[in-house]
Amino acid sequence: MFTTTDFIPKKYTSTIENGNFEWSAPSNIALVKYWGKKDNQIPANPSVSFTLNNCKTITKLGFEKRTSSETNFSFDLLFEGKPKEDFKPKIQKFLERIEVYLPFLKDYHFTIDTQNTFPHSSGIASSASGMAALAMNFMSLEKVLNPEMTDEYFYQKASFLARLGSGSACRSVKGNVVVWGSQANIAGSSDLFGVEFPYTIHENFKNYQDTILLVDKGEKQVSSTVGHDLMHNHPYAERRFAQAHENLDQLITIFESGNLDEFIKVVESEALTLHAMMMTSMPYFILMKPNTLQIINAIWKFRNETQIPVCFTLDAGANVHVLYPENVSEKVLQFIQSELVVFCQNGQYICDHIGDGAMER
Numbered sequence: 222m223f224t225t226t227d228f229i230p231k232k233y234t235s236t237i238e239n240g241n242f243e244w245s246a247p248s249n250i251a252l253v254k255y256w257g258k259k260d261n262q263i264p265a266n267p268s269v270s271f272t273l274n275n276c277k278t279i280t281k282l283g284f285e286k287r288t289s290s291e292t293n294f295s296f297d298l299l300f301e302g303k304p305k306e307d308f309k310p311k312i313q314k315f316l317e318r319i320e321v322y323l324p325f326l327k328d329y330h331f332t333i334d335t336q337n338t339f340p341h342s343s344g345i346a347s348s349a350s351g352m353a354a355l356a357m358n359f360m361s362l363e364k365v366l367n368p369e370m371t372d373e374y375f376y377q378k379a380s381f382l383a384r385l386g387s388g389s390a391c392r393s394v395k396g397n398v399v400v401w402g403s404q405a406n407i408a409g410s411s412d413l414f415g416v417e418f419p420y421t422i423h424e425n426f427k428n429y430q431d432t433i434l435l436v437d438k439g440e441k442q443v444s445s446t447v448g449h450d451l452m453h454n455h456p457y458a459e460r461r462f463a464q465a466h467e468n469l470d471q472l473i474t475i476f477e478s479g480n481l482d483e484f485i486k487v488v489e490s491e492a493l494t495l496h497a498m499m500m501t502s503m504p505y506f507i508l509m510k511p512n513t514l515q516i517i518n519a520i521w522k523f524r525n526e527t528q529i530p531v532c533f534t535l536d537a538g539a540n541v542h543v544l545y546p547e548n549v550s551e552k553v554l555q556f557i558q559s560e561l562v563v564f565c566q567n568g569q570y571i572c573d574h575i576g577d578g579a580m581e582r
C-alpha cells in the first residue's frame with residue numbers, strides 16, 4: 222500500500238538551469254461520482270471515469286533557476302497568451318500543497334502558459350485538465366532531477382499531485398477508464414491517485430462517445446468545494462458512500478459483459494443521485510436548469526422508442542453529457558441535432574469520446 226511519504230523524494234542526483242516542457246491533459250467524465258471528501262483531498266468514496274479526448278488543457282511550463290534561495294514561489298501565469306492574475310491564487314495554493322513532494326519548487330521561476338481546447342466559460346470545468354497538465358510538467362522537471370525515476374512512479378506521482386490541485390484531476394492523467402479511490406475488488410486502487418481500470422473492458426465501450434450539451438455557461442451558484450463540504454453531516458452521506466462502492470462493483474461486471482442496459486441504469490442513477498445529494502444538503506441547492514430536465518426526458522423518450530442505448534450523465538452543473546456506443550453515433554447525432562440542440566445555450570455542444578490521457582507535446 223502506498224502512503225503519502227512514498228511521494229517525498231530523496232536527494233536529487235542531477236541539476237538543470239532552465240528549459241521548458243509542454244503537456245496536454247484531457248477532461249474526464251465520472252460514471253460513479255466523487256462527491257464528499259476527507260482532509261487532504263482524500264475521497265469519501267471511490268469513483269470511475271471515462272477519460273475524454275478532445276476537451277483538454279495544453280500547458281507549457283518554462284523554468285529558470287533563481288540565483289539565491291528564496292522563501293516565496295515565483296511564477297507568471299498566462300492564459301491564452303495573456304497574463305491572468307485571477308488564476309494565480311489557485312496556483313499559489315496548489316504549489317503550497319505540493320511543495321513537500323517537489324522540494325525544488327522555490328528554486329525556480331516558472332512561466333505557466335496555458336490554454337483550453339474547449340470554449341472559455343463553456344461551463345466545462347477546466348480544473349481537472351488544468352491541474353493534470355501542470356502536474357505532468359512538474360513531473361517532467363522532477364524526472365530530469367532524478368533520471369532513475371520509473372515510468373510507473375512518474376504517472377502515479379503526477380496523478381497524486383493533480384489530486385492535490387483538484388480531486389477529479391487525478392483521473393485525467395491516464396487513459397480510457399480510470400478508478401480513483403480504494404475499492405476492495407479493484408487491485409491497485411488507491412485513495413491517493415487514479416489508476417487505469419485493470420480488468421477486461423468489452424468492445425461495446427471501445428471509443429464510447431460523449432457529446433456535451435452546453436445548457437448553461439454561467440458561473441455555478443455553488444462551487445464543487447462547497448458541495449463536497451456539505452456532505453459532512455449530510456443525512457444520507459453514509460448510505461451514499463456505500464452505494465458508490467456497490468455501483469463500482471457492478472460496473473466491474475458490466476465492463477466485462479458489455480451489458481449496456483445495466484450500464485445505463487448505473488450511470489443515470491449515479492448522475493441523479495449526485496444531484497439528489499445537492500438537493501438534500503443543508504443549505505440545499507439545485508444546479509440543474511429546466512433545459513437539463515427537458516434533455517433528460519427527451520433522451521428517455523428517444524431510448525424507449527428506438528431501443529438505442531443512449532444515456533446521460535451530469536457533472537456538478539447544468540450541462541448534460543450524452544453517452545453512447547460508437548456504432549450508433551450517426552443516429553444519436555441526428556437526434557441531438559433535431560431534438561436536443563434547442564435546449565443548448567446558443568445551440569452549442571461539443572463532440573468528444575474516450576481518450577488516452579495526458580500527452581507530452
Ligand code: PMV
Pocket residue numbers: 250251253254255256268346348387388389390445446449495536537
Ligand atoms: O474535482 P472536483 O473537486 O471539482 O469534484 C468533481 C465532482 C464531480 O465532477 C461532480 C464528480 C466527479 O467525480 O468528477
